[in-house]
Amino acid sequence: MNLPRRNLMTGAAAAAAVALTASPATAVPGGSRRTGSASLARETGAGMPKRILIRNGHVIDTEPQPVAHPGTDVLIERGRILAVGRNLRSNGAMVIDATDHIVLPGFVDTHRHMWHSALRSAAVDVDLDAYFRLLGQVGPKFRPQDVHTATLAGALECLDSGITTQLDFAHIAYSPELAEAAVDALKAVGLRAVFGYGTPVNVTGGGKLADVRRIRERLADDNALVTMAYAPLGPLSTPMETVSKDWRIADELDLPLTIHLASTPVNERPIFALRDAGLLRKKTLYVHGNGIGDDELKLIADSGATASATPGDEAGRLRRAGITTGIGVDTVAFAPGDMFSTMRAAHLAGQIAEDPRMTAKDVLRMATLDGAAAMGLADRTGSLRPGKQADIIMLRLDDLNMLTAERDPIGAVVTAAQPHNVDTVLVAGRVVKFAGRLVHADLRRTARSLRATAVAISAR
Ligand SMILES: [Zn+2]
Numbered sequence: 001m002n003l004p005r006r007n008l009m010t011g012a013a014a015a016a017a018v019a020l021t022a023s024p025a026t027a028v029p030g031g032s033r034r035t036g037s038a039s040l041a042r043e044t045g046a047g048m049p050k051r052i053l054i055r056n057g058h059v060i061d062t063e064p065q066p067v068a069h070p071g072t073d074v075l076i077e078r079g080r081i082l083a084v085g086r087n088l089r090s091n092g093a094m095v096i097d098a099t100d101h102i103v104l105p106g107f108v109d110t111h112r113h114m115w116h117s118a119l120r121s122a123a124v125d126v127d128l129d130a131y132f133r134l135l136g137q138v139g140p141k142f143r144p145q146d147v148h149t150a151t152l153a154g155a156l157e158c159l160d161s162g163i164t165t166q167l168d169f170a171h172i173a174y175s176p177e178l179a180e181a182a183v184d185a186l187k188a189v190g191l192r193a194v195f196g197y198g199t200p201v202n203v204t205g206g207g208k209l210a211d212v213r214r215i216r217e218r219l220a221d222d223n224a225l226v227t228m229a230y231a232p233l234g235p236l237s238t239p240m241e242t243v244s245k246d247w248r249i250a251d252e253l254d255l256p257l258t259i260h261l262a263s264t265p266v267n268e269r270p271i272f273a274l275r276d277a278g279l280l281r282k283k284t285l286y287v288h289g290n291g292i293g294d295d296e297l298k299l300i301a302d303s304g305a306t307a308s309a310t311p312g313d314e315a316g317r318l319r320r321a322g323i324t325t326g327i328g329v330d331t332v333a334f335a336p337g338d339m340f341s342t343m344r345a346a347h348l349a350g351q352i353a354e355d356p357r358m359t360a361k362d363v364l365r366m367a368t369l370d371g372a373a374a375m376g377l378a379d380r381t382g383s384l385r386p387g388k389q390a391d392i393i394m395l396r397l398d399d400l401n402m403l404t405a406e407r408d409p410i411g412a413v414v415t416a417a418q419p420h421n422v423d424t425v426l427v428a429g430r431v432v433k434f435a436g437r438l439v440h441a442d443l444r445r446t447a448r449s450l451r452a453t454a455v456a457i458s459a460r
Pocket residue numbers: 111113169260287330331
């Protein structure tokens with residue numbers, strides 16, 4: 001028996017716009033069940049049945065290179081991808097009908113400041129100095145509840161638009177309580193996240209080991225859904241003694257590093273400065289790369305470190321230098337918050353850049369597998385390889401802007417798709433969005449809280 005997905009979910013949407021509570025699973029011949037979202041939660045009590053079969057989609061895998069396969073299934077067991085192929089047996093799995101949908105790995109956003117969700121469009125058309133001044137002015141006004149609210153809203157925005165993995169460069173850690181609040185929010189939403197414990201832009205003395213350790217003890221499991229990195233100011237704006245001290249904190253706590261990278265008066269040749277101090281290392285994710293010389297990019301490539309382009313003209317240059325490069329949103333203070341817009345910027349910039357042009361396949365790989373590799377998470381996400389966590393999204397092909405996109409699903413994901421096409425999202429096999437709606441979120445409450453936060457910060 002086939003039930004139309006949208007009819008199924010009409011009940012769910014009406015039920016509360018939140019939890020997986022709607023219609024019961026419907027028996028179909030062969031013993032499998034076709035479902036909306038309803039019975040997923042009921043059967044397991046946790047929103048994740050043991051087996052899920054995503055059936056008959058235009059499936060894009062990204063490893064080793066993006067390839068689209070029509071009429072293909074993805075079988076998930078205990079949160080991991082078990083198989084990808086045609087006519088897979090459901091064996092009692094919950095079946096999600098992917099007819100007229102593109103199925104692909106969730107996007108990986110390698111760099112975003114989640115707390116900026118309360119600062120949307122606050123720094124459009126201003127120069128970088130003005131942007132940093134703004135951060136220095138408003139950052140100290142954030143209280144833990146504000147960081148929690150902004151991070152929660154940002155994480156929901158990620159899931160809603162198909163970003164399943166995200167690095168939160170949280171340079172708001174004026175106190176460990178603020179860092180705790182961000183971690184609480186990331187954990188509550190169920191996004192795969194790396195929490196980057198970040199030094200605020202106007203705290204130039206480096207981090208405090210005891211404070212960073214406190215969060216590290218909480219995020220001690222490097223295989224958990226939320227893990228940790230250290231995000232100091234680095235050579236961008238602190239002298240090398242401070243940089244050395246921060247690098248020691250990362251070593252002491254066995255944390256990967258992520259830093260903004262630019263040539264500034266503090267360090268005009270930051271990568272040479274790191275090399276001379278013996279601080280070039282593998283587990284470092286550099287953000288940006290414009291203004292960095294080709295000779296410095298080569299040093300990064302040789303060190304085995306990775307990069308995040310955000311997103312346009314620097315994307316192709318970093319890749320050409322041989323650096324594993326993902327894409328990041330950076331900040332909604334002046335940039336769009338979704339990966340479609342971000343991929344589009346990278347693709348367009350890659351089209352006008354010198355040869356070789358950056359293709360849609362290149363961009364999609366950067367937004368998935370390469371991003372995961374840049375964050376050190378390619379062993380668990382970024383592609384549909386069996387054994388990986390089931391971080392998967394489905395895009396509707398019957399929306400007006402996607403009609404006939406099945407002729408080139410990869411090209412369409414990069415050039416045509418929009419957040420509203422994101423129908424279904426799974427993180428580690430847990431359904432977090434279905435039939436176009438986030439299923440565990442109270443969006444009205446989130447909106448109310450975020451607006452109140454923005455108003456309160458302006459008034460302080
Ligand atoms: Zn940034």
